[in-house]
Amino acid sequence: MALAKAWHHVWMRARTLLRATAAVGAAGLGYAAIVERNWFALRRYEIPILPAGAPSLRILHVSDVHLTPGRHRLLSWLRSLDATEPDLVVNTGDSIAHPDAVGPLLDALGPLLDRPGVFVYGSNDLYAPELKNPLRYLWRTSAADHHDDRPQLPWAELGDGMEAAGWLNLNNRRGRLKAGDLDIEVAGVHDSHINRDRYDEIAGAADPAADLRLGVLHSPEPAVLDRFAADGFNLLLAGHTHGGQVCIPGRGAIVTNCGIDRARASGLHRHPAQGDADRSWLHVSAGLGTSPYAPVRFGCRPEASLLTLVPGIS
Template sequence: MTDTSDARPVDGEAEARADAPRRGLLRRVMRYVPLIAPVLLWAVPCWVLLFAGQHWPLPVTLAGTALFALGLVVMPLAMARGHGRRQQDRAAIVGATLLGASWVLFTWSVLLGVLLRLALTVAGVGEGQDRARIVTWAVLGVTAVLLVWGYAEARRVPRVRRLDVQLPRLGAGLDGTRVALITDTHYGPLDRARWSERVCETVNSLDADLVCHTGDIADGTAERRRAQALPLGTVRATRARVYVTGNHEYYSEAQGWVDLMDELGWEPLRNRHLLLERGGDTLVVAGVDDVTAESSGVAGHGAHLAGALDGADPELPVLLLAHQPKFVDRAAAAGIDLQLSGHTHGGQIWPFHHLVGLDQPALAGLSRHGTRTQLYTSRGTGFWGPPFRVFAPSEITLLVLRAP
């Protein structure tokens, strides 16, 4: 079964060069996002809901304006206190929740503020003030429904996504090998120890030969999030449990997470590989540090594919763990058979996936890159920051490897 949803093919180095201007543009835009985004997120809904022809009573207009102004002030302050030096979990929860809520409100203020108003005008429904007020209530109603649903989606145990992946070089003895993938668990300010236990129970029910975690275990140090991560020690695999670092590990003492995963019985594949043998055939299972590792300043960390494959027979098929999909450029150049990644969260809150697509070659699902390499990008098992998932469901993935 081949799933190419939300994915775009990449053709080796030529495509990588073509992507360079796009990624350069993203970096330039991102410099100004912290300054411009909060203003837009709160000012646009304020205008659409209060000042676009509604003519609300003065107390309503003043109270609504004050509420939006409060959100504009509180959100960045809470984010700074939650993710800065103080690392205050309650502030992080408030800031992240406001960020997610304002994004949903902004999105639907723009969409319904234009499309619904136009539809009402064409249909001849109401006069100017009536149309404006219909738009206001529609925006508030849609936003409320999506936030409640999105919160439930973020907090539930992910559904299992199953698919077969054919690897032309896979030996018949390895046909049917079951690979379970979890990623981006992002244990954080909201205590999800019980959720973590249930995720691990679900993984154990899959009877996997190989269980993989492709990084972003948590937001915070291993010592701080240890209680939420401990259930990972209960995960079972008939052959191996393997792990690679994500970019968030490098925000919070990456080596501490490597050491904890090793303590819990997982094999940290830091630019190295192991061999999975069955029925007389062999699969190389390799892993690399996240692409941000080298610039993080953490001694001894960096993404080195050549080191990960050092000593492996080049005729054997290779399964590679790399946190970010964009590492597939290097994987394709090296002839890797299958890369497993996370990082994108599938966009997490629609339509954020359009911004993710500026930086990554694939958003979710199975895609082909170059002549041999396939990439599976998970939408992630947990969530980052805002406790919402809107039109981007989380997943635990079971990939069944198939020989020709």
């Protein structure tokens, strides 16, 4: 009788613990899916990179919007970004996640499209999202799951829309533009995550006379960053990592979904990570969205970044 009572007591304790764990899990999931996923942040950085005496330049960096037409909070936050009055807008790809997303995206970019801009594609601009086990990122990157027979998204229409507004398409291309009062050499590659990058087609030393030499890529793959840096591109902008998307508070990203180290999964860093003082600056955006099949963010708010470039070299 005493034994049965003891077992009953243990069972009741275990059941209470299980219920509490399930409640905490459900609350965490609800927070990640509803609250944090829509808790957009504008990150601000100052980068001492311009020649002495040059006027400052404001770059708005957006990435990984992964837009589906029903994301009204995201659309309205995007629409508000023109108030940051950037001199140049850089979109590092993965903009859409639905066949009908191009129109709403271009509409939300709105007046930003009237400003100088550049863009590259990410793999998710080309292919429709697929339902996968999100935990697989813990042991391999999504490149391992890629296959070319996935349904395509209207990436050409997306690119046409941005180019029609005057933005430069930097998918394996170089160019030159004026933003603010600065002369900027730009170069970019298509997404290395699905082997679309062709750095050899854009290789060559950047013009040291340009006020800024800007390299743009979706996936911050170290081997590609090395080539931009070796060619003298002194500011490199990338996305793709989602900053880890689900992070351990105080410890950061668990995975980056590419070759970049976890310490540089998002934010402003240098490339190479160690070495001489004249290394390139690297900004990796944690991005604004998520795959519709993994609609959660934890410890890693969705973001856009306003980079203010100021004189800092002689």
